Amino acid sequence: MLKFGGTSVASAENIEKSCAIALHALAGGPVVMVVSALGGTTDALIGAGRAAASGDSRYREALAQLQQRHLAAAQALLPPAGQPDVTATLTQGFSELTQLCDGVFALGELSARTLDRLMSYGELLSSQLVCAVIGGKTPAAWADARQLIRTNSCFGKAEVDPAATRQLVQAFGQKHAHALWVVPGFIGADAEGTTTTLGRGGSDYTAALLAAALDADKLEIWTDVSGMMTADPRLVARARPIAGISYQEAMELSYFGAKVLYPPTIQPVMERGIPLWIKNTFAPADYGTLVEVDPPHSPDVVRGLSSIGQLALLNLEGSGMVGIPGFSKRLFEALARKRINVVLITQSSSEYSICVGVAAADVPAARAVVDAEFAPEIGAGRIAPLRPELGLAIVALVGENMKNHPGISGRLFGALGQNGVNIRAIAQGSSERNISTVIRSEDVPKAINVLHEAFFEPAYKQVNLYVLGPGNVGGKLLAQLAQQQAHLQQQLGLQVRVVAIANRRHCVVDENGLDLATWPAALAAAGPCTLDEFTQLILSRNLRNSILVDVTANPAAADHYAALLEKSVAVVACNKVAASSAYANYARLKGLAQDFNTRFLFETNVGAGLPIIGTLGDLTRSGDVVRRLEAVLSGTLNFVFNNYDGSRPFAEVVRQAQAEGYTEPDPRLDLSGTDVARKILILAREAGHPLEMSDVQIESFLPASCLEGDVEAFYEQLAVHEAHFRALYDAATAAGKRLKFVARYADGTAAVGLQAVLPSHDVYELRGKDNIVLFYTDRYSEQPLVIKGAGAGAEVTAAGVFADIIRAARL
Known part of the structure; x- marks a missing residue:
């Protein structure tokens, strides 16, 4: 049993590939080919019908284009002698389609029954074309699915009568002993012979029904991908094929949005134990996915990820529901009356609320029928009117190995939570084969990728x-x-x-x-x-x-x-x-950062690449208390005062520091002490003290005029006041001291300023652009914990930022 999807018969070239696959399979025994409409045809037919119903005469142009496409395929595939019969069949079909749409145009109405008849022509015409092509190579018979698939009269998505269908298929097989049948997918007929359709994607279902009725050895679904994937490859670049999968897992994945397989397809073959193989028409040598009773063991706990979009949650809540039996029954019966399918159900243990997931398109009908059902309770204030939430989607984890495997939900919630994906509802069946989460539609690509990483890509x-x-x-x-x-x-x-x-x-x-x-x-x-x-x-x-x-x-x-x-x-x-x-x-x-499970990191705010803030955090988290801080926190100022000896102007040394990348873009932030004040403020805060910038005393060594105007004016004023800077240097040198710009914190107060320090001071020997921090804590009370090293420079600062990136990434 072979089924070929729309892409497999979308062009003359693709039809040739599909026929070659069928001929190869024929060597192993009788073959039934189930054929979809040429790719895009069904959508085009629906569009033509709706255009006709709206009074748009361009439906004729659309049908003419479709006809030309089918005729062109016939001309490309068949020898001249074989073309007339097929051309006549196609022309007759499109003539009937045009008459049908003319009627819709005249009435201004497109009923579900008429739409089913309109859509059926896609498969009817494609299957007859394919039958003529393969019939030119081997004897083949065309079988009308409307004589084989018996359904009810629910147009748009008819329900199949399996027993009646089995009898019809077996009776047809007894009368027509051909080795190869070609059957249109997607369509059937009710008891009166009226054409029905099985729902979009229903050609898979047709093939499964025929396979079950004929007790086929296997069912092969030929499509444009090499089997089912661990996730939608359009969303996840590293999604990979699933070689083997159980019927139940395949059913869960297909139901939750895996586009490769139409969900009802599984049931008929599962009941008969018929293996189902999903193969790629364009890469027939690829293994694909084999769906069977007992697939080989997989090392992956989760078999695959899938999603359903365009979902809404319906919330019914109120104190009047608590302890009162029958509310759920009434809710589901009300929805069933409007043929609204419930995708997901959750209920609070308090019985105060019940939440169900439905297609977003069903919300208006659902709201009307549920509010009508519970009108007395709503009027009395015992429950609230139905509250829908739109813009949602379901993301599901599926896998047999999830049974009795602890930690799966934790990994799921942890991965989503770390990426800010809020979960609106959760459902897990007692089989433990599926964990479904409802999230915002816009978060689906991120969520699918995050979960694929967590469960299928542990290395990356x-x-x-x-x-x-x-x-x-x-x-x-x-x-x-x-x-x-x-x-x-x-x-x-x-x-x-x-x-x-x-x-x-x-x-x-x-x-x-x-x-x-x-x-x-x-x-x-x-x-x-x-x-x-x-x-x-x-x-x-x-x-x-x-x-x-x-x-x-x-x-x-x-x-x-x-x-x-x-x-x-x-x-x-x-x-x-x-x-x-x-x-x-x-x-x-x-x-x-804490509330939303992420990181706010700023290690390079103090000491460039030195591990100052990180070390401070380690001290406080381990219970130590910082009593006092003393530090040289400006690589710029340390460089300046280590290089200024009066032999060249102070302004020239500052310009050198800026040229070598040691200063802020505006060097006045460094020399005014503002930058150092920010740093000691940050350290005090990280130590647990709620200081403001105004609490930090800045003892400036710059004349006030140096801070007026722009940067060039700043340098001009430095030159003007060279004697001031020389005097500071000479006084310190005469006393055997060195100038250091020191930051201090103790007892809730902080200050920064230029100091002349003796050789006995810890910062006296600080060279170049180095920083130093001395932590006096309860554990380091007599001998401080010292961090020392390069505290300025683009390379080391970039390295500090790099380290923060890695910390954030490894959360």
């Missing part, structure tokens, strides 16, 4: 970076990422992709990952992008494991962190503005 986790500010530090970071990408995937199981890079003028995006060797040219050629647009880009792409990497000093960038954290997008900030902003904002961002 995809991480998507949005880099804001590819300047000096950002450029070094991108170079480090490019160098380490292969290592991260091989050693840490992290596939790190930079999907967007933005500066003040441009933004370049590639959801598959930017080429980190050519990004500067790509960014220069990209279009403009505001911060609002960049944030919206991150949210709208909704990629799994997303991280914003802010390598700017832009205060406006920090204003967007909250919106991202609320969607479980991690934030790695080189930018100090957020962590040193008002304490309430700092605390809010930290709280959002």
